[in-house]
Amino acid sequence: MFLGRPVLSAPAAWRRGLLAVLLGAALLPAVQAGVPSFHAVRQAWRPSDLPVLDRHGVVLQTVRVDGSARRLGWVPLTEVSPALMAALVHGEDKRFWQHSGVDWTGLARSAWQNTLNQRTQGGSTLTMQLAGLLDADLARPAGGRSVLGKVSQMSAARDLEARWRKSEILEAYLNLVPMRGEMVGVAAASQTLFGKHPSGLDAQEGAILAALVRAPNANAERVSARACGLLRSLAGQAEQPAAQALQDPRCQGLPLLAANAFARPGVKPLGEQVAPHAARWLWAQTVAQQRAKPGGQSTVASEDQALADTTVGALAQAWPAQISSTLDARIQRLALRALRDQLGELQQRQVTDGAVVVLDNATGEVRAWVGSPGLLSQAPLSGSGAAKLAAGAPDVDAALARRQPGSTLKPFVYGLALERRLITPASLLHDAPTQLAAGAGLYLPQNYNHRYRGWVPVREALASSLNIPAVQVGAMVGPDALFDKLNAAGLKISHSGGFHGYALALGSAEVSLMDLSNAYRSLAQQGRWSPWTAQAAATPKTRVPVPAPQAVFSPEVAFMLGDMLADNAARAPTFGLDSPLVTRGFAAVKTGTSKDMRDNWCIGFTSHYTVGVWVGNARGTPMQRVSGTTGAAPIWHALVQRLHEGQPSMPPAPPGGLVQVAVQQPGQALRSEWFLPGSEPEGVAALSSQAAARSGAAAPRFGIKSPVGGSIYALDPDMPPEVQRIVLDGEPGEWWLNGQRLGRTTAAQPTLAWAPWPGRHHLALRAADGREIQSLRFEVRGATLKPGAKIAKKA
Template sequence: MAWLPLVRQALQRPGLAVLLLALPWAAQALPSYREVRAEYRPSHTLILAADGQEVHSLRTNAQVRQGQWVALSEVSAALRLALLASEDQRFYQHSGVDWQAVSAAAWGNLWHQKTRGASTITMQLAGLLDEDWRNAAGRRSLGQKLGQAVAATRLERSWRKDDILEAYLNLVPFRGELVGLDALSRTLFGKAPHGLDGHEAAIASALIRGPNATAPVVGQRACGVLQSLAALQQRPAPDCAAVRWRTEQVLSARLWPASSGIAPHWARRVLAQWPPGQTLPSRITTTLHADVQRVALQSLQRHLRELQGHNVEDGAVLVLDNASGQVLAWVGSSGSLSQAHEVDGVLAQRQPGSTLKPFLYAQAVQQRRLTAASLIEDSAAHINTGAGLYIPQNYDRRFKGWVSARVALASSLNVPAVRTLAMVGVEDFYQQLAQLGLGLPQPAGYYGYSLALGSSELDLLRLTNAYRALANGGRWQPIAPLVAPLHPAPSAPPAQRQAIGPQAAFIVGDILSDSLARAPTFGLDSVLTTRFWSAVKTGTSKDMRDNWAIGWSQHYTVGVWVGNASGAAMHEVSGSSGAAPVWAEVLGYLHRAQPSLAPPPPAGVVQHSVQFAAGQGLDANRQEWFLSGTEQTRFVRDDKAPRTAPAGDEKNFAPRIDSPASGTILALDPDIPPAQQRLWLRASSPAVRWRLNGHILGTGAQLAWLPMPGQHVLEIVDAQGRRLDAVTVQVRGAGLSGKPRGKP
């Protein structure tokens, strides 16, 4: 606006001729209705789903509070009548300047009478469009009044009357930071502009005349507006007391929060990733599906309410489309149920527990170290580490003996997983996780063998996308952009890599979809069993702090985390009772009318019948999948005999403790129900009594002990109480309540 300095100079000159020559020139520079409409920016950005539904509104302008542009047809008739009665009764008759009102105002000034101002709605709009014609700190100068008059005349020639009224209602300041009718309606009245009634319309009109007036003054002016309308329509006078009460009530209201909707964390993520340098639009269409987002949020909140009393209040849900990588649902918290609802659980770093096992077994299969039918010993393991003995335990504190890799993975047995990691190597598995987008902040040696049981920290976003790689035949890709670019240009396809061989990914998926292989730990009626094909893995971290259920179908990958943002331990909540019901409900909704078929076997895998030695374990004869060249028919367990003295020669062997070894460090696994948290104590002779820290536990060659955190001395003694052998055991982890917990 290069003409502004010239106009300001003209306004400072005493010559009226120069002023009148400058004013038309300035008025010609006023924008058109289309320009005003195009440049309008609400203070809130609307985040839309892929189908255009609004999922969230987030305030992005801290200076003013403006809503969406409101078309005149969406303004209540009561407000239009009240506004014209208050501000410009001859709006539709004059051509920008109401000369009748000007004459009345001049006559009143002459005789020192108080009259209504002569500024029309069109003149006020001119002031809103150009600061030169706007009110200064005091009264407008003669130049400003003349400028408004000329600008209003120009506006009337180029704008339609309805456009003038519409723009005025969207740009006029009402009170404090509230600008425009939409902001006023939603903040003070909690409704859209089309729903304003007569009293609310009068209050809105009164606020235009005095935006910062006190509530009694606004109430009195609102009553005056209603009285004017009543006189024009020949109706009874209004009840001013009711209007004043309503005014007091609404002026203290703040009904339009800075953030509202069903996807607050998603909205912040979208804005955080908005391309630098691009203007933020008032509406952003994203990949989210509003119905999936709503179901995921409702399912999470409902299930957490059912877990009241178990000290769990937070959760997160992520839904990805397998083919495109688009985010269909992003629930970052449980909302009002949480004490930390601002924390985004999708991005929070938490311990993944057993959810890393599928990647470990896939790597072992791919390296041909294992097949799905290979037998792994599930027994007490004492692994020497730099920090002492590492002794992994299973969920139920019981060892299953020799089990196939299929059962070990599906039933989430911990000891076989650690033995598998010993075969693969910690460093190699560490690198495998990095290929799946699960890079860890510490070197491999920092985690050691506990990496098989999820001792690292990961977020739900990366972990769910890694499971999506399993769904896609081992091909890893980053998730798709959250928002389609404003100006799409040809670009290379998204980066991808074959993180896991398609054969290994297929076999692991087949294992995780096998409800029979899952039964030893989860039972046959598990919530993890869906009516369509799906593969899933649960996990629980140390001290019952994190609960996970992540799995996929033919079309979608769903990840759920349940826990506490504070890191507090849950009470009697595990993967199948915490996160799994939400996972099953969300995936069930996604496939309510869409089938999910098992993936076809890729080239390089064969199915072969296998046999296991009868009566020696959990595995039954079956058809099994193998990498070509690794198939075999018969699998025999190599059970070891207990360490006892040969029959008839007991007197030459002093009774001793066979298990646990002295110096054992036992880490309690939070996946294990307290009623089943038993460590089997074994001695070489049945004629002994067990003593713990000086107190008798029981008698016999084997005894199940419920471990408690602390440093313990285990002894075996004879009938006279003389010590025969002793070991020290350290137990780490949370204390046990003695109440049964749910399954993992």
């Protein structure tokens, strides 16, 4: 009898188990199992969250790459809290530092107590448990371990002790032991439950983690009771009922600490989390490269597809220990802070989302990638109203999302016309209401502010972002040619030029902020386009070959475009002399706003960087009273100023193929202008504004601009005839309708307003010498005019 219980009352199975344990020492040499080295185990460790490093090795973000378990980076024993190690060893294997893998005393006691139906104890040492973690065949099955399985585990433990140091065994165990839920290792448990690195755990937190090893998914009450027992036992206190033990000062607060830890939502690993969208893209590229065949194209259709297709078994052995990027942590923080501050200011104007991209001009490497200002980035918020930023769409990567770019496409429209020598920076364009045939109807573009300036030079038309001149130039080059040019600049526009029509010049197609910023970078690179990248090579052997740059524009055209976009005087009529587009050094910049104020853009380049900014709403709702200078431009300005602190942006040197000539347009001051050779005015003498106005010498020759041939006009019988006029617009000359002279237009008075009457009409424009410049036919339908209506009047 022992403690009042007969030995013979024990089940026969436990008696046989006790006998097997006693014979274990004799069997061990015959069951030796191969054990990997500590170095091999550590090298094979693959965390579920990989750190994403900036170009200087600073951790920007971590990205989840394995959804089956939560494992963080391998933690050396020197970085584990002594309190946790003490509690773990005391609770799981008190003689860990003395035995050689198998604690025969503890094993015999465990077998004896199990035989007597007392407390169930496994008797496994930390080394034996580690053997089960390293070899699935040695792990404890759900139905219990067989005698042979126990002996095999003991044999593996003896082999581990023979080949590994004690510190290595404990270190591997702390990293491999399953914890609560999906967590594996003390690093994941410490970060998820307590929000700290394992080195910072105090005695109570260490005791809770040690208690979880025995029962990972136990409730908070049970875990806190066991943790309290560990703390008291470490202090040499006698065992007490849980209710009394929890009154010990060492245990006070344990139940609340455990309850809060278990209720805590999963948090991201320690460190900054400021580039989530870049991290997702980088991991997708990593997956694609691991799956690509040797010499194949390592690209993916989308980052979401790559992440969804990831399988641990196929890729685990190929995972890198970290992901290197081209981002710069300092610039990334600046971009994120500038975006959040500005969106805080715009909260009353129904703006919730935005994105910022910074590219290195020389290499195309991404220095900053902010796809959203929302809480996904996990960085401190600032600015008035910043707490409301969560109302946006943090999961949407607005840097890669495709939106209408508005006027930001205009430089490429003008660039194509300059390249074809259809215009020069000094050419005059007529900023007035215009009608263009568009299929069976008419396209009637308007300026943003619904004001028109008459004849303006190309320089001012582009810098001031006038819509009518841009559409006129777009009509000169044609939608198909413009479509091809934009795609040559990497914008990946869908459909065709005919699908978009003349509206393509005003940004009717959809592009991404990243691609559009890179297209502007080509202007900074003398017209040479090359792809952008955010992926840095870990080693020279893994460097992805960069395609040779492609010429989008000639260096001369790229320089002229940059020079016009950097001309603050030329943009002043629209933006003023002191707008956010004005910087201390050189910067060529353009804003854009899409239809109904759904998107606002500001993209420009300095001598070193190209900065692109988008603000709007990811859900597509319009903003309220947000213009180019109040939406994205302040973010662009703040970032450009910070990027060039102590390093002023210098203007580029003009290419040798350009000619600089002094010119003077009507109403303009004398200034110098750049021309392609052969396109400059004859001589270098400036034209007088009076002579230009009289002769029309500076005015371009377009023929008839309005009406458009084949147009059909409908008269409204409910409207007074005096408000129903057809504007006759074109180059200076005499206008003839159905063989009758209507009047004459000049550079000073460029249009006539004609009161129409129903019928089919033939309109002709003749030069002063009687030569016909152009003729066309159109039709008017509807009610007749009242008698006495004027035929034409000056407008």
